[in-house]
Amino acid sequence: MASTFKLLSLTLFLALVFKAYGECALSKIGVRQYKTSGYAHGMEVYKVNVTNNCECTQSQVQFNCTGFQTNLSVDPAIFSDDCLLIQGGPLYPSKSVIFYYAWNPKFTFTPISAQTSCS
Numbered sequence: 001m002a003s004t005f006k007l008l009s010l011t012l013f014l015a016l017v018f019k020a021y022g023e024c025a026l027s028k029i030g031v032r033q034y035k036t037s038g039y040a041h042g043m044e045v046y047k048v049n050v051t052n053n054c055e056c057t058q059s060q061v062q063f064n065c066t067g068f069q070t071n072l073s074v075d076p077a078i079f080s081d082d083c084l085l086i087q088g089g090p091l092y093p094s095k096s097v098i099f100y101y102a103w104n105p106k107f108t109f110t111p112i113s114a115q116t117s118c119s
């Protein structure tokens, strides 16, 4: 019991510290992708939904671009060639952006950096 309470207190404390310092873990950038029924030049089209699951705004959201290829042109306003989200602009808390790409196999989008601002 006591140790559970300590763990909870510690978790709460860390949550407050992180909030105070305006940090969001990169794991708070949620990426879900779904195979659509579409094809582009023989490659399956995937819909990607990126959500900011942090309570702070995140900008300069950069994904690991190594190996990313697409046979469907991706809207650069949402996801550019260098795998930067919305041109480095802000993704507000709980907000999502959607883009489509086409490749086989699907690509695993891993966020590698972001800037957090808490108001």
Ligand SMILES: *[C@@H]1O[C@H](CO)[C@@H](O)[C@H](O)[C@H]1NC(C)=O
Pocket: 049, 050, 051, 096, 098
């Ligand atoms: C994107 O994902 C979020 C969180 O799961 C969801 O709330 C939202 O409706 C999704 N948007 C679209 C267009 O699928």
Ligand SMILES: *[C@@H]1O[C@H](CO)[C@@H](O)[C@H](O)[C@H]1NC(C)=O
Pocket: 064, 065, 066, 112
């Ligand atoms: C990006 O992904 C590649 C291939 O999986 C990996 O070798 C590389 O270390 C990653 N880069 C970063 C900055 O995580």
Ligand SMILES: *[C@@H]1O[C@H](CO)[C@@H](O)[C@H](O)[C@H]1NC(C)=O
Pocket: 041, 069, 070, 071
């Ligand atoms: C598909 O993408 C590859 C890699 O970007 C490119 O070399 C190729 O020309 C593309 N093919 C078509 C039909 O778009």
